[in-house]
Amino acid sequence: MSARTPTPAYPMTIFHKPNCSTSRNVLGLIRESGVEPEIVLYLETPPSKEKLRALAKAMGVGARDLLRAKEAPYEELGLADPKWTDDQLFDFIATHPILLQRPIVVSPRGTLMCRPWARVREILPSA
Known part of the structure; x- marks a missing residue:
C-alpha cells in the first residue's frame, strides 16, 4: 500500500x-x-515479478543486482549459487520482498x- x-x-x-x-x-x-x-x-505491498523485471530493465541491471545478500533468506535459499536464472531470482524476490535491495x-x-x-x-x- x-x-x-x-x-x-x-x-x-x-x-x-x-x-x-x-x-x-x-x-x-x-x-x-x-x-x-x-x-x-x-514489505507490505511487494512488487510483482513483472514490476521487478521492469525496474531492473529501467536501471539496466539484472535480477542479481536487485538482491540484498545481507538478509537471511539469501543464504537460506542458496542465492549466491550462479545456477539461478534472472527469472528464478525475480520469483524469489517477489516471494521474499525482504531480499529487494x-x-x-x-x-x-x-x-x-x-x-x-x-x-x-x-x-x-x-x-
Missing part, C-alpha cells in the same frame, strides 16, 4: 523501508527537493538504486 500520492508536477516513487537509514535519507532528500513522492512500502527510486529523470543514498540527487528535479 502506498502511504502518499506523488506531486503531480514531478512524480516520483520510492520503494521504501522505513527502518532503513539509507531509505530514510533518500526520502529526506526527495522531500527537501520539494517533491512528495509516492511511497511504496514494499533498497531504496529504488523512479523519477522522470530515471530509475536508480540509491546506494549510496546521495545518488538520488542524480534524478531529482533540476534546480
Whole structure:
C-alpha cells in the first residue's frame, strides 16, 4: 500500500523501508527537493515479478543486482549459487520482498538504486 500520492508536477516513487537509514535519507532528500513522492512500502505491498523485471530493465541491471545478500533468506535459499536464472531470482524476490535491495527510486529523470543514498540527487528535479 502506498502511504502518499506523488506531486503531480514531478512524480516520483520510492520503494521504501522505513527502518532503513539509507531509505530514510533518500526520502529526506526527495522531500527537501520539494517533491512528495509516492511511497511504496514494499514489505507490505511487494512488487510483482513483472514490476521487478521492469525496474531492473529501467536501471539496466539484472535480477542479481536487485538482491540484498545481507538478509537471511539469501543464504537460506542458496542465492549466491550462479545456477539461478534472472527469472528464478525475480520469483524469489517477489516471494521474499525482504531480499529487494533498497531504496529504488523512479523519477522522470530515471530509475536508480540509491546506494549510496546521495545518488538520488542524480534524478531529482533540476534546480
